[in-house]
Amino acid sequence: MSVAKKQYKRITVKSLTEMKSHGEKISMLTAYDYTMAKIIDSAGIDVLLVGDSASNVMAGHETTLPITLDQMIYHASSVVRGVERALVVVDLPFGSYQSDPKEALRSAIRIMKESGGHSVKLEGGREVKESIKRILHAGIPVMGHLGLTPQSIYKFGTYTVRAKEEAEAEKLIEDAQALERWGCFALVLEKVPAALAQKVAEQLTIPVIGIGAGSGVDGQVLVSHDMFGMTHEFNPRFLRRYLNLYEDMGNAVGQYVKDVKSVDFPNDEEQY
Structure with a gap:
């Protein structure tokens, strides 16, 4: 049965809670620059994440760790x-x-003041409790992130699915409940078993956004460069490529080079 969608002129944290309560799935993609953001926003996306994945897709780093606060503010x-x-x-x-919870607050304030962003996201559960609380007490909306947390990649040693074992699954559920209790407005679950993700989404009143977490959550997020097919080396099971821009853009550049070399470009109509 289809669900009638409320028309939102502007999406807020309250909008996402309403969408969950009405059974409407939430769409979320990453963006790192003005042009891409404008295209994705005008197409009707609900949430744009200025992800630290910019470290990978924009700067070419192996992990998300090298990107700095100043660089995140620039992208945002x-x-x-x-x-x-x-x-x-x-x-x-x-x-x-x-x-340092004080440093966490200073970082969040800089993002809000200098970028104009609407909220922040951070990874972790109980281990970052004080940082989350301090940011929330300042009136800054916080989105949580559990499961595979890329900033801890050297701790995990792999990008494999998380929380397959009972103990880790129980901790994830407890952390998710704590994030809601502390006041986070939403939660991202990355690369966890679909059944576990659905269980978390059903237990929480805040929206749960999945990436590699199955269809039983309240919404989905992908890295836009992956979804558009601008990358081609990254092929996880959860990724659906809606375009193949890596090939299309390469072909376009190849044709441009050919046209320039043959003096086909510019033609008479493309000159003053």
């Missing part, structure tokens, strides 16, 4: 200028919140 500022409808969530980068 660019995205905000291209958005009219979507809620903009900005990742707090590695090292900006884990060890």
Whole structure:
């Protein structure tokens, strides 16, 4: 049975809670620059995540760890200028919140003031409790992130599915419940078993957004460069490529080079 969608002129954290309560799935993609943000926002996306995945897809790093707070603010500022409808969530980068709650608050405040973003996201559960609480007490909306947490990749040693074992699954459920209790407005679950993700989504009143977490959650997020097929080396099971821009853009560049070399471009109509 289809669900009638409420028309939102602007998506807020309250909008996402309403969408969950009405059974409407939430759509979320990453963006790192003005042009991409403008395209994705105008197409009707609900949430734009300025992810620390910019470290990978924009800068070519192997992990998300190298990206700095200043760089995240630069990307987020660019995205905000291209958005009219979507809620903009900005990742707090590695090292900006884990060890010192005061530093976490300073980092979140800088993102909000200097980028114009609408909220922040950070990874972890009980181990970052004080940082989350301090940010929330300042009135800054926080999205949580559990399961595979890429900023902890050297701790895990692999990007494999998380929480397959009972003990880790129980901890994930407890952390998810705590994040809601502390006041987070939503939660991302990354690469966890679909049954576990659905169980978490059913237990929480806040929206649960999945990436590699099955269809039983309240919404989905993908890295836009992966979804558009601009990358081609990354092929996880959860990724659906809606375009093949890597090949299309390569072909276009090849044709441009050919046309320039043969003096086919510019033609008479393309000159002054």
